[in-house]
Amino acid sequence: MTQPSIINSSDTAAATTAAAPLQPLLDILTNLVSLLLLSSLSVQSFVGRWQILRTKLISLQSSLSSVSESTHWSENPLLHTLLPTLLSTLQRLKALSDQCALPSFTGGKLLMQSDLDIASTSLSKHLHDLDLLLRSGVLHQSNAIVLSQPGPGSEKQDMVLFVKDLFTRLQIGGTEFKKKSLESLLQLLNNDEKSAGLVAKEGNIGYLISLLDFHHQGSIREQAVLALSMVVSANDESRKIVFEEGGLGPLLRILETGSMPLKENAAVAIEAITTDPENAWAVSAYGGVAVLIEACRSGSVATQSHAVGAIRNVAAVEDIISTLAEEGAVPVLVQLLDSGSGPAQEKATNCIATLAASGEYFRVLITQQRGLQRLMHLVQDSPSNTVTTENALRAISSLSMSDSTARILSSSTAFIIQLGEFIKSGNFILQQISSSLLGNLSISDGNKRAISSCMVSLVKLIECPKPVGLQEAATQALVSLLTVRSNRKELVRDDKGMTRLVRMLDPKNEAVNKKYPVAVAAAVLGGGSNGCRKRMVAAGAHQQLQSLTEMEVPGAKKVLQRLAGNRLKSIFSRSWRE
Structure with missing residues (x-):
């Protein structure tokens, strides 16, 4: 089922009524051009100006x-x-040509030059x-007054024609045509997610971006920003096209000075564009870092949510990260940890984790802001x-590289207990x-006893080969x-844990690097x-360690000696008593 492009019934009726006089009008225009x-x-x-006009008249x-x-x-x-409107321009041009055909021109030369230049500009338009x-192909389309909107699954050729028709109306028509074309475009983007890529490729994205300029009506700008945000969020190719057509700069200006609806959709588009690091660097070139920070504030x-998402994307670009500190991003990001919405909070913690991992300078700034x-x-x-939670823990892990921060974390029983719960x-x-x-933290014996229930879970984690680094972390x-x-x-005393x-000590078990269970033993x-010692021997550790010692696994011989040494000591002690 296809849906019609959004065209008013009154406009359709007017167009149908006006269809008959078009042929005579075209004949008049053709004769007038001749x-x-x-x-x-x-x-x-x-004469020089008329030579330029003649070239344009030939093209016309x-x-x-x-x-x-x-x-x-x-x-x-x-x-x-x-x-x-073309007829009006040509009639004016005919009047000017009659004046210029006189043997001696008696009028104001500057005024005539101005009039000819205006007519030339109109003719170019x-x-x-x-x-x-002509290039869109819509003049060959039957019933082009209301071109049907292709539904999902329509043939590509129909989709391409519809998109070309939309953008033709958008560029040639007046304000009402622009509004209706944008409504149709938004309807298409809403009804068919896959259409965004086709719109980016076949439509005139550069013209759509030009509608963000402040001289356009507010409603047109709102529709254009929304359409751009939908197109740019579709896929990598769409993002690339919008960026290469110069979309980032105008979107940042909208975010800085636009109304609330404009700012929200502009922020969506900017976040999408900056997901590509090759685009994110340009934010600084447009002076956009300060704009994004103010939007977060x-x-x-x-x-806020999408602006902090864009800052998160920018933070991943090494050449720009210092600008974030200079423009005061850290206090704003930290504030969002308390006051931001769920999505803003998530992106803010991600950004802070990235900054904390980048170096001591940012770690100090984050700590200073509590x-x-x-x-x-x-x-x-x-x-x-x-x-x-993951992002917050990553940030804390980076901050813990500072001795003062590590002491705070080590002394917080509530935090240590929460870590134990995450492990379980x-x-x-x-x-x-x-x-x-x-x-890595220097935890007190009391806190270590408080989270003893997570030890069995740690033993299980040592068996997990992925993610990389998990086995080593669990062992430590x-x-x-x-x-x-x-x-x-x-x-x-936990039989399952000892088993x-x-x-894991078994040489036949190749899933675990033996240095980890040996360290635990x-x-x-x-x-x-x-x-x-008795419980480890009873569980069969002696035999496995003996095999590992023969294989010269680092540390296995020392652990085996502890088992054997304690055993010999027990034998000698019993013999002495006897």
């Missing part, structure tokens, strides 16, 4: 001939506006509009948005970051927790507990 061509050869004054003659040869030219509503109509909820406390608050509140029930990313933090965290005697005893550990035996 007369002007003859006159241009006999003018006595301003050819264009009018092409129009008359088009199958359905009289059905196109644009010609009902274009041809009468008419030629441009006719050329657009004072924009609506929707504007960013650490706000990030810890986000983590401990366990928001439903897992991505926000979080996704792999949360588990990995939490494990890495636990392994577990070894840290096993420095506490009660934790060692708790782990060896997993011994299974060494930590279990580190306190010299005879009970821990």
Whole structure:
């Protein structure tokens, strides 16, 4: 089922009524152009200007001939506006040619020059509009007054013709044509997601961008910005086309000075454009960093969300990242951790994590703005948005490289307990970051005992080959927790945990690098507990370690000696007593 392009019934009726006089009007225009061509050869004054006009008149003659040869030219509503205005221009030009044909020109020369230049400009505009109509192919389309909107799954040829017709109306028609064409364009983009790529490729995106200029009506600018935001959000090719047509600069101006609806849609488009690092660098060239920061500070909820998304994209570009600090991005981003909406909060934490990982300079700025406390608050509140939590933890992990920050984290029992909960029930990313933090922080024995319940989960994580780095992080965290005697005893009493550990020590188990379970076994035996030794031997660790020692696995021989040494000591002690 196809839907008609949005054209008023009154406009359709007017166009149909006006269809009959078009042929006589075209005949008048053709004859008038022929007369002007003859006159241009006999003018006595301003010969240079008339030579230029003659070239344009020859092109006009050819264009009018092409129009008359088009199958359905009289059905196109644009010609009902274009041809009468063209007639007015030619009639004015005929009057000027009569004055210039006199042997001696008695009028004001400057005024005549001005009049000829105005007529020449008008003629160029008419030629441009006719050329657009002819190149679009719509003059050969039956019933072009209301061209049917192709539905999803329509043939590409029909879609291309419809898009060309839309942009032809958009460029040639007056304000009402522009509004209706934009309404049809938005309808097409809403009804068929795949159409955005075709619009970007077949439509005149440069002209659509030009409608963002402030001299256009507010409603036209709003529709144009919305259409651009939909096109640019479609795919990589659409983003590239909008950027190469110069869309970023006008969109940033809209974001800076436009109304609220304009700003919101402009922010959507800017965020989409800047997802490509090759486009993101240009934000700085347009002076857009300050504009984006101000949009985050004072924009609506929707504007904030997409503006901070664009800043996040910009933060990934090494050449621009310093500009973010200079323009004061950090305080605004940190503030959004408390006051931003869910999407804005998620993107702000992502951006802060990127900045914190970039170097000590940004880590100091974030800490000075109490960013650490706000990030810890986000983590401990366990928001439903897992991505926000992941980003917050990544940022905290980078900030923990500072000794003062590491001390704050290490002394926060609530934060340490939350890390333990993530290890037990979080996704792999949360588990990995939490494990890495636990392994690197200097946690008190009391806090280590408080999260002992996560040790079995850490043993499980050592078996997971992906994501890369998870096994190492889990091993470091577990070894840290096993420095506490009660934790060692708790782990060896867990039969499932010991079974997993011994299974990982098995040389036949190639999924796990042996240095990880060997390190855990060494930590279990580190306190010299005879009970821990007995349980490890009972679980079969002695045999596996003996095999690993023969294979010269680093650390295996030392762990085996601890098992054997304790065993010999027990034998000698029993013999002495006897």
